[in-house]
Amino acid sequence: MDKNKKHSFETMAIHAGGGKNANNALNPPIYQTSTFVFDNIEHVEKVMSFESDDYVYTRGNNPTLRLFENRMTALEEGKGAVAFASGMAAISSVLFSLLKPGDNVIVNKTLYGSSYNVVTHVLPQYNVSYKIADLSDTDKLSELIDENTKVIYFETPSNPNLMILDIKKIASIAKEKGVKVVIDNTFATPYFQRPLTLGADVVVHSATKYICGHGDVVGGVAVSKDEDYIQSLKFDYMCEFGGVMSPFNAWLLLRGLKTLGVRMKEHEKNAMAVAKFLKSHPNVKEVYYPGLEDFKGHEIAKEQMSGFGAMISFEVKGNLEDAKKVVNSVKLAQLAVSLGDCETLIELPAAMTHRGYPKEELAKFGLTESMIRISVGLEGVQDIIEDLDSALSF
Incomplete structure (x- = not known):
């Protein structure tokens, strides 16, 4: 695919982020391996210090996972992505990566049940508080933000009442206050909505849903326009929490994306x-x-x-x-x-x-x-x- 040409969504969903496959295969291979070998200690040093794009261990990266991340990056118009073992692994890792003890997060009043539980039961155990609000009333949002507010998190459309929230307006208010905006884009998919282009900082998906499309994968992904943040999310959180996606699931998701x-x-x-x-x-x-x-x-x-x-x-x-x-x-x-x-x-x-x-x-x-x-x-x-x-x- 010509990387200098602007292609349609449908074309990118099939071709973006990849190159020529090994042995001229039409479909990318599944790199079903836990570890990768080195030529010598000098090679180890280059890879471990990020001077090389080669691989060490699938928990850190894998060619099949990287292709899925690259394709999701292109479809969401971001700069990088991190694949996770589930949508909740993506959501909880992103929230933990952006919040520390003493901070608070503002969430919309309607959230998926497990997301609600993370915000209201898990985060408070780490001294992270929360505020639940009707984020469709953007006039009141500024008043809710205080010096400890670090994240605004919501779904649009929301699960299950399909509430629509104004991404541009919320992101604009958040940016003025130095607050990050994280949006769950599972319902809309990047085919119908791209929150990063509207001001969001991070987009998360339960890839189990429409990205897969066939009910045979559990997976998640987070996408951002901040490459440094993606590096941190991958190596400080996904790797250390261990919520890694399997190469086979990444391959199935790549298959699903073709028909998204x-x-x-x-x-x-x-x-x-x-x-x-x-x-x-x-x-x-x-x-x-x-x-x-x-x-x-x-x-x-x-x-x-x-x-x-x-x-x-x-x-x-x-x-x-x-x-x-x-x-x-x-x-x-x-x-x-x-x-x-x-x-x-x-x-x-x-x-x-x-x-x-x-x-x-x-x-x-x-x-x-x-x-x-x-x-x-x-x-x-x-x-x-x-x-x-x-x-x-x-």
């Missing part, structure tokens, strides 16, 4: 049709999807995203038992945690992915016990709609 653009177009097309169907259904009270014109964050989503993704949440008319009936009655959709797979997945967040939130305070976090979340898959959209229609006939 194609998949996201189809996912979104299906999701829009499903959202409109749910919106018109007599047994549905509310639909949360950024692509709907009356959705609260629709206009901001249009500005900072090139598409609206394939995650939908909704509330049925009735109570928790009615919501349970829906998720128990689907035949095509699968009752499961996770998202971003070819299969349509359905769940009750308060009982599954977000069960760590206090039940009596769910409303404060933008959640309800009866909220249903759907990861709209790649099946025939009419089949998905008919499945939901049947389940909603209670």
Whole structure:
């Protein structure tokens, strides 16, 4: 690929960050090795002092991992990336790398359950405090930031209520105060949204989801425009905490990236049709999807995203038992945690992915016990709609 030419996302997802493969192979090999050998002690010194790009040990780096990191760097328009064993390894390592005892982090009121637990239960054990806020109200953000605030962390769209936050505005306020902005871009993927171009400092992903796309990998990645930070994140945190991705998983993620653009177009097309169907259904009270014109964050989503993704949440008319009936009655959709797979997945967040939130305070976090979340898959959209229609006939 001509490195001096600006290529499309789809082209970069297949070719970026690589070169000629060994033995003229079309696909990159899996370097399934834990360690690498040296020619002599002089070679050791060059590698250990970073005078050479050669490898030492897969926990530090590996050619397959490096290719995945380079490709994610290109797609997110960053300067470097670090691959991790899981999305939570990426998120927790980034937070630990930017915070020290006495600091505080501001987070949005709606977060993925495990991220919420890290912020509210793990970090405080290391004397890092937190502030939970509605970050859609940017007018109040400046007041929340104090001299000990070092990080603002959020998802947009958020999990599971699809809340849209203004990346540019939040990043602008944070920059004035010297605060780093970390954004989980899992729902949107770099195909629909690139937070680093809007002012974010670090982007994290659960690569398990859309980047993989096939439900057969657990992995994470962090991307930044600060090369020195990426060096520190890799060698001071990923290596020392040990959350390394396996070469085989990196290879599977490279395979997934090849079809990311194609998949996201189809996912979104299906999701829009499903959202409109749910919106018109007599047994549905509310639909949360950024692509709907009356959705609260629709206009901001249009500005900072090139598409609206394939995650939908909704509330049925009735109570928790009615919501349970829906998720128990689907035949095509699968009752499961996770998202971003070819299969349509359905769940009750308060009982599954977000069960760590206090039940009596769910409303404060933008959640309800009866909220249903759907990861709209790649099946025939009419089949998905008919499945939901049947389940909603209670």
